[in-house]
Amino acid sequence: MxxxxxxxxxxxxxxxxxxxxxxxxxxxxxxxxxxxxxxxxxxxxxxxxxxxxxxxxxxxxxxxxIGLAGTGQRAARQRMRLGTRDALIRRLAQTTYPTLNYKAGGDKIARSWCRYAAGDLRRDLASGTVPHREPAQTFFSLARRGHEPLSKHTIRKILARQADHLNPVEPASGKDENFPERGASDDEDDKAKAPCSSR
Known part of the structure; x- marks a missing residue:
């Protein structure tokens, strides 16, 4: 000792x-x-x-x-933040879209998140009203933690990882929002556009 x-x-x-x-x-x-x-x-x-x-x-x-903060994406605080984000997204997929595979679930979550961010989010944040239904409740929780909508590619990566795989999906840039690396997406269109741009 x-x-x-x-x-x-x-x-x-x-x-x-x-x-x-x-x-x-x-x-x-x-x-x-x-x-x-x-x-x-x-x-x-x-x-x-x-x-x-x-x-x-x-x-x-x-x-x-004590080593919680540091520089770069591998700082403990950033990894804790991303780990919480990933856990919330996985839970949403398991409870709200249990029959969808990780690709379909990722696409559905990405579309729903963008719709909520463009619509009711500002009103809910201003009033402090937590939505009672999913997926809005999870998106509201993510927004209060400072997370913006992610691309379907990033959400697919999060869902594809096993729940017991503790390493969070880390963004390629210093920002929480990230875009797929070149050649990493199944969809060329996803690489060129922001997550919530019109399709």
């Missing part, structure tokens, strides 16, 4: 009773508890969190310090 320091940061002694520092104290308690966890990965994160707190937060954001 890794040996960890358990000395409390100097600021913690004066923080008791200060409501502005209550969240930092709670974070400190969480980190101290994490050191007692049997899981080595949890101990590592707890140790990093303690170091960050000992440095008074330093000039490094916490998510960067």
């Amino acid at each position: 890794t040996k960890h320091t358990t000395a409390r940061p100097a600021w913690a002694e004066a923080a008791a009773g200060d409501p502005d520092l209550a969240p930092a104290l709670d974070l400190l308690k969480l980190a101290e508890s994490g050191l007692l966890c049997r899981h080595a990965g949890a101990q590592r994160i707890a140790s990093r969190l303690l170091r960050w707190l000992e440095m008074d937060g330093a000039d490094v954001p916490l998510d960067v310090f």
